[in-house]
Amino acid sequence: MEPIKLPKKLCLKNAxxxxxxxxxxxxxxxxxxxGLIVAVKPGSGSSAGWDLQGxxxxxxxxxxHVHLREPGDEDAETIRSGQEAAAAGGFTAVAAxxxxxxxLDHAGIVRWVIERAAGFPVAVxxxxxxxxxxxxxxxxxxxxxxxxxxxxxxDDGAFVPSAGIMRRALEYSQLTGAPIISHAEDPSLSLGxxxxxxxxxxRLGLPGIPRISEDVATVRDLMLAEYTGGRLHLAHVSTxxxxxxxxxxxxxxxxxxxxxxxxxxxxxxxxxxxxxTATKMKPPLREESDRLSLWEGLKNGIITAIATDHAxxxxxxxxxxxxxxxxGAIGLETAVALIWDRGVQKSLISPADxxxxxxxxxxxxxxxxxxxxxxxxxxxLTLFHPDESWEVDAAKFFSKSVNSPFRGWxxxxxxxxxIRGSRWxxxxxxxx
Amino acid sequence: MTPELKKxxxxxxxxxxxxxxxxxxxxxxxxxxxxxxxxxxxRPIKKVPTLRGITxxxxxxxxxxxxxxxFELAEKRxxxxxxxxxKVGSSVQKGETLLDTARNIEAMRVxxxxxxxxxxxxxxxxxxxxxSVVINAGDGAHEHPTQGLLxxxxxxxxxxxxxxxxxxxxxxxxHSRVAMSNIFGLKALRAEVMLCxxxxxxxRGVESLGVxxxxxxxxxxxxxxxxxxxxxxxxxxxxAFLPSLREYYMTYGITLKRLEKAKRKPVILHxxxxxxxxxxxSAVADSGASVILDQVTNxxxxxxxxxxxxxxxxxxx
Numbered sequence: 001m002e003p004i005k006l007p008k009k010l011c012l013k014n015a016x017x018x019x020x021x022x023x024x025x026x027x028x029x030x031x032x033x034x035g036l037i038v039a040v041k042p043g044s045g046s047s048a049g050w051d052l053q054g055x056x057x058x059x060x061x062x063x064x065h066v067h068l069r070e071p072g073d074e075d076a077e078t079i080r081s082g083q084e085a086a087a088a089g090g091f092t093a094v095a096a097x098x099x100x101x102x103x104l105d106h107a108g109i110v111r112w113v114i115e116r117a118a119g120f121p122v123a124v125x126x127x128x129x130x131x132x133x134x135x136x137x138x139x140x141x142x143x144x145x146x147x148x149x150x151x152x153x154x155d156d157g158a159f160v161p162s163a164g165i166m167r168r169a170l171e172y173s174q175l176t177g178a179p180i181i182s183h184a185e186d187p188s189l190s191l192g193x194x195x196x197x198x199x200x201x202x203r204l205g206l207p208g209i210p211r212i213s214e215d216v217a218t219v220r221d222l223m224l225a226e227y228t229g230g231r232l233h234l235a236h237v238s239t240x241x242x243x244x245x246x247x248x249x250x251x252x253x254x255x256x257x258x259x260x261x262x263x264x265x266x267x268x269x270x271x272x273x274x275x276x277t278a279t280k281m282k283p284p285l286r287e288e289s290d291r292l293s294l295w296e297g298l299k300n301g302i303i304t305a306i307a308t309d310h311a312x313x314x315x316x317x318x319x320x321x322x323x324x325x326x327x328g329a330i331g332l333e334t335a336v337a338l339i340w341d342r343g344v345q346k347s348l349i350s351p352a353d354x355x356x357x358x359x360x361x362x363x364x365x366x367x368x369x370x371x372x373x374x375x376x377x378x379x380x381l382t383l384f385h386p387d388e389s390w391e392v393d394a395a396k397f398f399s400k401s402v403n404s405p406f407r408g409w410x411x412x413x414x415x416x417x418x419i420r421g422s423r424w425x426x427x428x429x430x431x432x
Numbered sequence: 433m434t435p436e437l438k439k440x441x442x443x444x445x446x447x448x449x450x451x452x453x454x455x456x457x458x459x460x461x462x463x464x465x466x467x468x469x470x471x472x473x474x475r476p477i478k479k480v481p482t483l484r485g486i487t488x489x490x491x492x493x494x495x496x497x498x499x500x501x502x503f504e505l506a507e508k509r510x511x512x513x514x515x516x517x518x519k520v521g522s523s524v525q526k527g528e529t530l531l532d533t534a535r536n537i538e539a540m541r542v543x544x545x546x547x548x549x550x551x552x553x554x555x556x557x558x559x560x561x562x563x564s565v566v567i568n569a570g571d572g573a574h575e576h577p578t579q580g581l582l583x584x585x586x587x588x589x590x591x592x593x594x595x596x597x598x599x600x601x602x603x604x605x606x607h608s609r610v611a612m613s614n615i616f617g618l619k620a621l622r623a624e625v626m627l628c629x630x631x632x633x634x635x636r637g638v639e640s641l642g643v644x645x646x647x648x649x650x651x652x653x654x655x656x657x658x659x660x661x662x663x664x665x666x667x668x669x670x671x672a673f674l675p676s677l678r679e680y681y682m683t684y685g686i687t688l689k690r691l692e693k694a695k696r697k698p699v700i701l702h703x704x705x706x707x708x709x710x711x712x713x714s715a716v717a718d719s720g721a722s723v724i725l726d727q728v729t730n731x732x733x734x735x736x737x738x739x740x741x742x743x744x745x746x747x748x749x
Binding site for chain 2: 197198199200201202203204205206207208210274275316319320321322323324
């Protein structure tokens with residue numbers, strides 16, 4: 001996938017312009033000149049330009065939770081292949097988790113990732129580790145990491161087992177203004193587990209990961225955030241109880257936020273029947289009551305971001321019996337379509353909610369500037385067509401991996417690509 | 433002569449991966465077939481040509497004595513060609529994956545794969561990727577369908593029918609594929625099932641399968657027509673499920689004293705191998721109430737029945 005330079009002046013016509021921050025949702029046109037939005041107007045007037053045939057144009061989406069695997073696991077994904085997958089999925093920016101090999105625990109590696117990502121229109125914002133080598137023992141040099149470009153700190157993939165270290169992380173990180181992202185999982189309760197513990201795990205004979213492994217860890221970290229005044233973000237909230245704990249903490253004024261993934265919003269542990277290893281991830285797919293509570297969380301503003309937890313794994317790590325398979329599912333290329341089809345189309349959330357959850361919410365959590373489609377703003381746009389029908393086909397992924405639990409799903413609504421500055425990059429060949 | 437078999441009625445799934453979801457008529461059909469085949473085992477020359485020309489591979493990734501021997505015997509009685517594969521000394525120890533093992537088997541044109549594997553769902557994994565018939569000989573804590581069937585056959589012989597029978601499964605339910613296959617088979621044939629174990633060994637959500645759960649073994653003994661006493665899966669215990677075997681024997685061991693106190697003589701089943709003095713007292717295992725050795729005999733018959741119904745040349749076309 002190669003970026004394409006926009007003409008000096010380009011009019012996107014026959015578009016649906018959607019920006020909830022501007023209260024805007026109209027059919028109209030948007031003109032870009034030298035990478036800046038120069039005109040936004042309803043209706044159709046221009047003759048020249050790219051006819052979008054009703055595609056939605058909105059401020060660029062940002063995925064707060066992505067594993068790019070480079071350095072170290074380039075057979076699963078590279079920074080470039082992850083950027084391409086992001087562009088194909090409608091994301092103008094992603095945050096890269098630090099569980100690479102070596103991990104992002106030194107400023108040099110953080111700078112290396114940023115340099116490696118430069119040149120392609122999808123921005124990559126590194127998240128640095130909370131502790132050195134992600135061992136949960138000593139804090140990383142957070143101030144220097146922040147100056148190097150880290151937007152948050154997380155040992156994602158692993159819980160910080162020591163409450164004492166987590167306390168210090170939530171205190172010290174206040175020097176940086178960046179949040180601590182918690183992977184809430186008490187390993188003494190989840191050890192050896194392969195899927196959500198419940199009726200389905202019992203029927204399938206698979207060792208369980210109980211809800212309480214997440215809930216006790218969530219509650220611990222919320223209490224530490226409350227005590228320290230630190231900023232806590234909960235990655236991939238998957239249970240109703242963790243969500244309630246987050247809601248209660250927020251109502252007490254704790255600086256805590258949360259994200260939900262498309263797979264936890266759409267699938268339950270019933271998807272594991274048949275032992276498709278693409279359904280194996282942490283936290284595991286939960287039950288219907290948990291799934292429904294997550295949609296409630298989106299609607300009532302407890303959860304302010306949808307993030308994919310895009311976790312690529314090579315074929316050989318997934319083409320094995322379920323209990324031996326790696327944890328994780330890819331999500332960049334299906335997230336927007338899934339939320340449109342299963343959320344907006346089913347009236348669980350509005351189109352404006354969806355834009356907020358993919359654009360404004362995740363950026364607010366890490367304090368990034370929020371793109372806008374107002375005149376005068378730099379062009380940072382997501383384009384997706386709300387009526388395009390398609391089938392999720394692993395062979396067509398731009399990601400190097402295929403571990404999606406949604407393979408074969410038929411969806412309505414599909415991202416076309418993105419504009420960032422004066423370049424287009426996406427799945428669709430532009431007509432200008 | 434081969435006894436009269438309805439070989440034109442193969443099992444609908446085409447494989448035997450588990451008893452979950454298997455219709456009652458099919459289970460009964462397997463038991464009827466096994467009963468008919470038992471006669472062969474009493475003959476001076478215990479062999480029929482039913483599976484001549486059929487190749488069966490026994491893939492045992494996990495230690496097993498009686499299940500493996502029972503399958504081998506069933507295959508030999510039916511004149512199948514058989515290949516035995518065990519993990520020790522195989523290329524699996526050199527890092528070969530189940531997928532590659534499966535592809536190699538496929539290339540060898542084997543009709544039937546019998547698999548014992550430590551991973552739940554491993555037989556499903558093979559069935560999704562192979563043309564061969566797959567028979568589950570035990571996959572982790574998931575299912576052990578031929579064990580479930582032989583337990584059903586043993587109970588049916590003893591009681592005449594399964595419907596309405598009260599069966600208590602006692603012991604390490606959480607790590608037991610035998611318990612799961614028994615639950616699915618017994619429920620399909622409309623028996624009542626009670627699970628009895630300490631709370632640490634009762635798997636989450638198991639009540640939704642329509643079973644009773646109790647924690648006092650005396651209550652189970654007082655209720656049941658038959659006790660299926662499970663072996664403690666000591667090798668699977670990664671975390672502390674029990675304080676000690678001594679305390680387990682004190683609280684759950686099936687002893688003569690307990691049975692006498694209950695003034696009941698339930699039939700005793702055990703899938704083996706027995707840990708004498710852990711889950712069952714020797715005097716009970718060797719008593720007249722025990723049908724443990726009948727289970728072993730029925731095991732061969734049930735496995736013959738499954739092999740015939742899934743893979744006899746008439747069935748396979």
